[in-house]
Amino acid sequence: MRAGHRQSLPAHPYLWRGADAAPLRAQATGWTALDALLPGGGWPCGALSEVLYPQPGAGELTLVLPLLARLTGKAQTVAFIAPPFALHAPALARAGVDLPHTLVVETRNDPDALWSAEQLLHARTGAVLLWAQDIPTTAMRRLQLAAERGDGLALLLRPSAAAAAASVAALRLGIERIGGVPTVEVLKCRGARPVQKITLAAPAPPHRPAALPARGVRLSFA
Amino acid sequence: MLWLCLHCPHLPAEALGLRDPLDAVTDGRGAQRWLITPGAGIAAGTALGDALARQPLLRAHARKPAAERAALKRLAHALYRYGSPVSAAIEELPEPGRAPRAFAWVEIGRSLRLFGGLDALRDAIRADLTALQQSAQLGIAPTRDGAALLALAGQTAPALSLTALEPRLAELPVWLLAWPKAQIDALNGMGLRRLGDLFALPRAGFARRFGVERLHTLDRLRGRVPDAVQAIVPPPVFRRRFALPEETVHLESLLFPLRRMSYELQGWLRARDTGVRGLVLECEHAHARRTRLGLRFVCAHRDGARLFDALRTRLEREALAAPVRALHLHATELGAVSGGQLALFDGRSDAQLQWAETVERLLARLGEHALWTPAVVEDHRPERATAQRSPLCGTPPGGGPGTGPGATAGAPERPLWLLPHPVALTQAPRVLDAVERIESGWWDGADARRDYHIADAPHARAWVYRDLADGRWYLHGWFA
Numbered sequence: 001m002r003a004g005h006r007q008s009l010p011a012h013p014y015l016w017r018g019a020d021a022a023p024l025r026a027q028a029t030g031w032t033a034l035d036a037l038l039p040g041g042g043w044p045c046g047a048l049s050e051v052l053y054p055q056p057g058a059g060e061l062t063l064v065l066p067l068l069a070r071l072t073g074k075a076q077t078v079a080f081i082a083p084p085f086a087l088h089a090p091a092l093a094r095a096g097v098d099l100p101h102t103l104v105v106e107t108r109n110d111p112d113a114l115w116s117a118e119q120l121l122h123a124r125t126g127a128v129l130l131w132a133q134d135i136p137t138t139a140m141r142r143l144q145l146a147a148e149r150g151d152g153l154a155l156l157l158r159p160s161a162a163a164a165a166a167s168v169a170a171l172r173l174g175i176e177r178i179g180g181v182p183t184v185e186v187l188k189c190r191g192a193r194p195v196q197k198i199t200l201a202a203p204a205p206p207h208r209p210a211a212l213p214a215r216g217v218r219l220s221f222a
Numbered sequence: 223m224l225w226l227c228l229h230c231p232h233l234p235a236e237a238l239g240l241r242d243p244l245d246a247v248t249d250g251r252g253a254q255r256w257l258i259t260p261g262a263g264i265a266a267g268t269a270l271g272d273a274l275a276r277q278p279l280l281r282a283h284a285r286k287p288a289a290e291r292a293a294l295k296r297l298a299h300a301l302y303r304y305g306s307p308v309s310a311a312i313e314e315l316p317e318p319g320r321a322p323r324a325f326a327w328v329e330i331g332r333s334l335r336l337f338g339g340l341d342a343l344r345d346a347i348r349a350d351l352t353a354l355q356q357s358a359q360l361g362i363a364p365t366r367d368g369a370a371l372l373a374l375a376g377q378t379a380p381a382l383s384l385t386a387l388e389p390r391l392a393e394l395p396v397w398l399l400a401w402p403k404a405q406i407d408a409l410n411g412m413g414l415r416r417l418g419d420l421f422a423l424p425r426a427g428f429a430r431r432f433g434v435e436r437l438h439t440l441d442r443l444r445g446r447v448p449d450a451v452q453a454i455v456p457p458p459v460f461r462r463r464f465a466l467p468e469e470t471v472h473l474e475s476l477l478f479p480l481r482r483m484s485y486e487l488q489g490w491l492r493a494r495d496t497g498v499r500g501l502v503l504e505c506e507h508a509h510a511r512r513t514r515l516g517l518r519f520v521c522a523h524r525d526g527a528r529l530f531d532a533l534r535t536r537l538e539r540e541a542l543a544a545p546v547r548a549l550h551l552h553a554t555e556l557g558a559v560s561g562g563q564l565a566l567f568d569g570r571s572d573a574q575l576q577w578a579e580t581v582e583r584l585l586a587r588l589g590e591h592a593l594w595t596p597a598v599v600e601d602h603r604p605e606r607a608t609a610q611r612s613p614l615c616g617t618p619p620g621g622g623p624g625t626g627p628g629a630t631a632g633a634p635e636r637p638l639w640l641l642p643h644p645v646a647l648t649q650a651p652r653v654l655d656a657v658e659r660i661e662s663g664w665w666d667g668a669d670a671r672r673d674y675h676i677a678d679a680p681h682a683r684a685w686v687y688r689d690l691a692d693g694r695w696y697l698h699g700w701f702a
Contacts, residue, residue, distance in 0.1 A: 054681050055681045055682065056639055056682070056700055056702060057639060057679075057681065057682025057683065057684070057700030057701065057702045058681055058682055058702070059682075059702065060702055061638045061639070061702035062638075062701075062702060065638075077577070083639075084639070085639040085640060085641055085642065085699075085700070086608065086639070086640045086641070086642055087596055087608065087638065087639070087640075088604065088607070088608060088636055088637055088638055088639065088640040088699065089596040089597060089598045089599075089607060089608035089609070090598050090604075090607050090608070090633060090636045091635075091636035091637060091638045092596065092638065093598050093633075094633050094635070094636060095638075099595065099596050099597055099598065100595060100597075102595055102596060103581075103593060103594075103595055103613055104593070104594050104595070104596060104610075105584060105588065105592060105593055106588075106591075106592045106593075106594075107588060107592065108588075112587070112588060115587070116584055116588065119580050119583060119584060120580060120584075122580070123573075123576050123577050123579075123580035124573055124576065124577070125577075176681070177681055177682060180678065180683075
C-alpha cells in the first residue's frame, strides 16, 4: 500500500518536488569547501550576490580572487567600481589575475557608481565588483535585473552593518576574521537553506596555486 | 556612366535650420520679395506681401546662398561613399521668385555591384538622407541633366541607357527646363509643350531661333555631347560649424545640430575610409568666448549614432555656462577602423563593440581619468608599482612584462589594498614575519628606505613599515 502511494505521487499534477527544480547555474568560487555548500556550486550566474565585511581587509578580496583569476584567464572582463583603496597591481598579478582584462572605475558618488555598474553589466562584463555604502532596494533590484540581462555576476561589497537590512541578492556571504583566519558565513542563498555552524578549513583553490596566500590565511566556515 | 541625382527642393530652408511650417525663406530683387520655399500652406513663388496677407503669422527669413552651398557640399561629401565622381550645382532661374534648383550627382554605374544592385543602393542612400535629415528626390539616368530632369519630375524609375532615356525625356513638359519664362511661354505658344516636340525640330532652325546654347542643352540631356564634370572631393580635415538660429542654453535645441554633424562626420569618415578616435566640440558664446569639450574614443570608428551618443552624454555632463551661438566640431585624431565590424557570423566582435561603446559612455560621463586598467610596473616602491593604463580596445597582445602568471610566481607577498598615503602609527605594531627591506629611488628624488613587515590588526592583516629615515612606523596597506 505504502509503496503504491510512493510510486503514484510523482505523477500527481498538484505536487511540486524541489529536486526537479531547474538547477542553478553558478561560477565556482574556487574555494572547494564553500563550493560544496552553495547551491549550484558557487556564485550564481546572472544574479546579484553580496559580500558583507566588517572593515576593508577582512578577506573580502581573497574570497573573490579565484573567481577573478578564472574569469580574466578566459578573457572575460572584471570591473572594480568605487574600490575603497587603491588596488595593488602586483598583488593581483601574483594571484593569477590577468590585468589587461580588469577595469577600475572611480566615481564621485553612489549614483554614478550604480549607473556604471548597470552599464557594465548590460555590456556583458564577466563580473562587476561594486563597493557601496548605502544602496536603496530599488537600486539593488536594478542591479539584479542588469545582471540577469547581461548574464554576468554582480558582486556588491558593503559593510556588515547592512546585514540586518533586507536584500534581494541571490546570495549573501558575511566574511570576518576570527582568530586570524577569514571565516565565511552564508547568510542567505537562493535555492537552498543557509547552512550555519559549519567549521572546516579549505585549501586554497586547486586550479591555480599562485592564488594561495603564502602565510596563514585559510578560508573556513564558522 | 549612370548618374544618380538628388534634387533638394527645400534646401534654402534646411540650410538655415528651419523646420517650422510657419518659417519660409524669401528671395528678393530690389524692394520686392518672394517666397522660395512653401510655408504655412502657401506655395513657393508667392509674393511676400500676398503671403503675409493670407497668413500674418508667417515668419520670413532672407535667403543665405552661402549656407545653401555649404549644405549642398555636405550632401555631396556624404554621397562620396557611393561612387565617384560626385558633383553638385545650384541652378538659379532667370526670373526672381522662382525657387533655385539644388542638385547633387553621383556616378553609380561602377559601384552597383558593390552595394548589391540598384534597389539596395537606393535604400542605402534613402537611409543616409534620413539620418542627415535632408529631403530629396531621386532620379537615375545615364546623363547628369537627364537624371536631374527625372528627379525634378519626380520619376524615381531609373533610365538605364540612352535609348531608354530619350523617350522618357520626350514625355516631360518643357517648363521643367531652366530657361527664361518668356522663352517657355513662346515655346508653349508655338504648340511645343513637351521635350519630344523640341527634339523633333530641325536643328539648324532651332539654333537660329533660340540660340546654339539651347541646342547644346538639349544635346547634353540626351548624351550627344560630352559633359564636363567638376568633381567634388572631400577635404582632408573635418571641421564643421553650425550657427544656431538663436542663442540657447537648452540641451534639447542642441541635439538637432549635434545629430546632423555626427552623421556628416560619419559620411566624411566613410568617404575617406578612416575612423575617428578624438573629437573636439566647441560651443561659441557671446563676446568670442568658447567652451571646449574634448572627447576620445576607445578605438577608432565611424558610427554616427555612437558619435551622437557620446557627444550628447558629454554635453549632459557639462553644464553650459552661457547661451550657445554656434557649435564647432573638429575631428582631431583619425585612425584606421579595426576590421571587427565586418566579421560574419561572429558574435564576439559584436560584444567587443558593445563593450567599447559602454566604456566610452562611462568615460564621457565620469571623466577621462575615472577609468583605468591596472598594470604592473617594475619598481620596488609599492606606491609606484601600479600603472594606470587607459582601457584599450580589445585585448593587447602580450600585455607587457610582469602581467602573466608565470612572471610573478616567485614574487614576494603583497597586499591587495594599498593606502593612498601611508598612515603614521602611534605605537609599534605586533609584527608576524621577518623584515623585508625596500631601499630604492635615491636617483629620482623619491628616496625610500623602509623595513616592511606583516602585522596583525584586530580585523585584518596589515602591511606596515618602519621608515629608516625617521624611525617611525607607518601603515601602508591591507591584505584583503
